[in-house]
Each structure stands twice: as C-alpha cells, then as structure tokens.
Amino acid sequence: MDKIKKLISEKEVKERVNILAKELYSEYGNSELVFICTLKGAVFFACDLLKKYKGDARLEFLRVSSYKGTKSSGKIELNLSISKENIENQNVIILEDIVDTGHTLKFLKQYITDMNPKSLKICTLLDKKMRREVEIEADYSCFEIEDLFVVGYGLDYDQKYRNLPYIGVIEK
Numbered sequence: 001m002d003k004i005k006k007l008i009s010e011k012e013v014k015e016r017v018n019i020l021a022k023e024l025y026s027e028y029g030n031s032e033l034v035f036i037c038t039l040k041g042a043v044f045f046a047c048d049l050l051k052k053y054k055g056d057a058r059l060e061f062l063r064v065s066s067y068k069g070t071k072s073s074g075k076i077e078l079n080l081s082i083s084k085e086n087i088e089n090q091n092v093i094i095l096e097d098i099v100d101t102g103h104t105l106k107f108l109k110q111y112i113t114d115m116n117p118k119s120l121k122i123c124t125l126l127d128k129k130m131r132r133e134v135e136i137e138a139d140y141s142c143f144e145i146e147d148l149f150v151v152g153y154g155l156d157y158d159q160k161y162r163n164l165p166y167i168g169v170i171e172k
Helices: 010-028 043-052 102-113
Strands: 004-008 033-039 057-068 071-080 090-099 119-127 141-145 168-169
Touching: 010 043, 010 119, 010 141, 033 043, 033 102, 043 090, 057 102, 090 102, 102 119, 102 141
Parallel strands: 033 057, 033 090, 090 119, 119 141
Antiparallel strands: 004 168, 057 071
C-alpha cells in the first residue's frame, strides 16, 4: 500500500456533511428531494449525507467516467442512466465527489436538465476551482482543495483507496 498523507480528516468530513444536511433541510424543508449520486466516487458522501438529511428524499444513481489513472481522458462515458419519470418536475440535487475540470458536471447538468426537473442544484464534496476548463459551479461545496490528486472517502486511484475514511494524497 502506498503511503497516504491525510488532507481532510474523517472528523472534518463528518462535521461538514452534517452541516450540509442541515443547510439543505433548511432550504427544502419537507419538499421531496431527489438526490442523484454519481457512481462510484460519491457513494460514501451520498450515504452519509442522506443518513443525516431529515427531509423527504429519494436516491438515484448515475455512473459516469472520464478518468484513467490520475488523468482525465477528456471523454465522458455514461455507463448507468436514470429514467425521466424519476426526475421530471422534481427538486433534484446532483451529488458529486469532486468537481475538477467541470466537463463531467457540465455533461450531467445538461443530461438532467433535459429531463425537466422542477429545480436542479449541484452539490460536491470537493471543489478544485483552479482546474476548471468550462464554466460551471457547484451550488454547495464541502471543501475547496488545491490541485492535488486525492483518494479516500469514495475517491480512488485505479479503483483503490475508496474505503479510506478520510481524504488524502498519495505520497510519491
């Protein structure tokens, strides 16, 4: 196993996710929310957030990919889709693990917008604003990070390290 330096502790992640759940509930109250989890990276974030969210919620899953190793391929692949009837006229929040160049999120936003949701917002665990190549911003962001390749809490390096309870950087 590689040596991994902690960037954001498990405690910090849990605290911020709890605060986010309260923020979302204060905004949406008892209105039903459809959370769309992007697989595989956002699954830990989605599970923890929904466990703390006190409102009426449904969970849907999408699987998109653009990374090979530590680099984005630039090509977005939709590997698992959702049905329009689950989204149309609903308040929808896309849950992302990380917003980097923005290409994947821009694709997802248009994909969901085409299903005519009542409202659509973007929520990300991590935001790398300095890497943005397209104009897109998250409505909710837990942590802004520098241009680092991170693992843990769902984020991976070639499918490894997702199970770490914190977010870290592989030391070379």
